[in-house]
Amino acid sequence: MTDSDLGCPDDTHWDDRLRLFSFATAERRADYLWVLRAFDSARAAYSVLLHADDVAEWLTRTSDPTERTPGEPRSAHSCAAGSRATAPHLTAAEISPLLDQLHHWGVLERSYDGTRAATLAEYRNRHYVYQFSQAGFQAYHAVAGVLDTRVQEASLSRLVLPELLADLHTLAEANRAGDATRVYRTLRRLDTALSELAARAAHFYLGLGDLVRTTEITPESFLAYKDALLAHMREFSLDLARFTPRLAAAVTAIEQTGVEELIVLAAQCDERVLLSTTERQSDWQARWAGLRGWFIAPDGAEPTGSTEAERLREATMSAIAAVLALLRRVTETRRGGVSRESALRHLAGWFIATPTAEGAHALFDAVFGLGKPRHLAQAHPDADVIPVTRSWWEAPPLAISRTLAETGRPPSAGAPARIQRNDAGIQRLRAAQLNAQRARAEAAATLGSGDMYQRVLDEQETEVLLRLLNAASTAWVPVRGRVAGSTGSDSGVTLTVSEHSGPTVVRTAHGLLHMNNRILTIEPTRRPRTHPRGEHG
Secondary structure (H helix, E strand, O other): OOOOOOOOOOHHHHHHHHHHHHHHOOOOHHHHHHHHHHHHHHHHOOOOOEOHHHHHHHHHHHHOHHHOOOOOOOOHHHHHHHOOOOOOOOOHHHHHHHHHHHHHHOOEEEEEOHHHOOOHHHHHOOOEEEEEOHHHHHHHHHHHHHHHOOHHHOOOOOOHHHHHHHHHHHHHHHHHHOOHHHHHHHHHHHHHHHHHHHHHHHHHHHHHHHHHHOOOOOHHHHHHHHHHHHHHHHHHHHHHHHHHHHHHHHHHHHHHOOHHHHHHHHHHHOOOOOOOHHHHHHHHHHHHHHHHHHHOOOOOOOOOOOOHHHHHHHHHHHHHHHHHHHHHHHHHHHHHOOOHHHHHHHHHHHHHHOOOHHHHHHHHHHHHOOOOOOOOOOOOOOOOOOOOOOOOOOOOOOOOOHHHHHHOOOOOOOOOOOOOOOHHHHHHHHHHHHHHHHHHHHHHHHHHHOOHHHOOEOHHHHHHHHHHHHHHHHHOOOOOOOOOOEEEEEOOEEEEEEEOOOOEEEEEOOEEEEEOOEEEEEEEOOOOOOOOOOOOO
16 A cells, blocks of 8 residues: 555645646636536436436536426536536537546546447447546535635524534543543534634635725625624624633533543544554544634633634624724715715716717816826915815916926825834833733732632722623523523633622722622632543543
8 A cells, every 4th residue: 555545645646636627727618517517416316327428418408497307406516507507518429528538637437338339339339438536526526616605605603602512511421431432423523513613714704804805895785784794793702702611611521531531432433444543543632632722722821812712702803893994984985975986987977978989088088187287286285265166267376396287297205215113112012011911810810819808909900800790791691591600711710600699899999899699709710630541530
């Protein structure tokens, strides 16, 4: 067995795989794509082998919907692509060279079919039937997926968060019970869900960035969807803040049951037989490290912004700010009444309405001023004394520059000045930011080490307490029933809000903080301990 068979391709193997995509850049790429759609449609109907006559018949049915068999299954890519274009009319003789070329590229596999021969001569002609090769189907599926991708389908997966929490609890129970099958299935489902969450978030923010930077979107289309867009991002941000501490606690509970046992159980049920046991365990160890990094910061990292969940929430808040800025810009444009787009539309209407070509040329010269300028426009230095609305006949003469008189362009300011980099100021601001983070961390450690009800909290401790209350308050509004308590974490400590028989009061530097039937408990955020092999928490 070679290294290429084990998933370590050499240059020759890469060339063979990349040649599979030759049909997408060939001169007759549209015909090749329609032929492959026929095979994809037959695959959806559980028919694998096709002859050139079968492909021609499918193209005829596709180009004429009235001839399609009722209830005929079609693949998703065939339906999406077929709704936008019409299939070409190709005969079996024209399709055969296309099939042979696809076989040469490795997209299709070819075999003999003697059952179609009615005479000895036809049998000697060796009728061929074709089917997708495994790599060829993946290549076609990739190209078809690119052709059918729509940016409007990008969204943030908000409903996956409670499913992740339930799967983490299931994984802890399965690992504690030593159920290898449940451990493998649950861990694989978690890995897939997090990969999909990250991919969909990246796709969403990429499309949103294009929307903010584009100049082609109309104010009407943006204003029609801005409420739904902002609500979608705000709900995702709130759910992410509410579920992140619970997901981190669930990951900690799994690690207390033994990570090494978890990896061994997952590798036992892994069906990738070409990988050794050590390679499978290393792969699942890396996947678990990635899953853990989503919700728990690594040892020695900064208390905030160190997990993927926190970075995703920061990206969501930045996206909300960008959309609000775009909304403000669109609103100001609509309030002004005149924009570059509306002016160009009116100008295009004038060009269409001109009765003669000479009139169109005169309009062009008047609008764009490509001829020699007859007048120069320049505002008076004191607009209150000489307003811009006063006629030239009544206004006194104004001194202009020689460049403006000769070229019609105002004088330039010359070469731009050299940019002065203020590295010392940047370092000073960074040091101030780090000092503020350390001050918050020290204040949080002081809060977590003593009873806050027995003393008056200073400025830094009050700020940390309010940030923790803000994080915990997102879980106080129940959908049904009542909420007995909630938690919030920040700066290395965790605030727990629990029910209490009466009111409680916290004395701060800004005054008294009254909590009605609630009591606050602050303790350091517990990091998971690494257990030896065989020892369970």
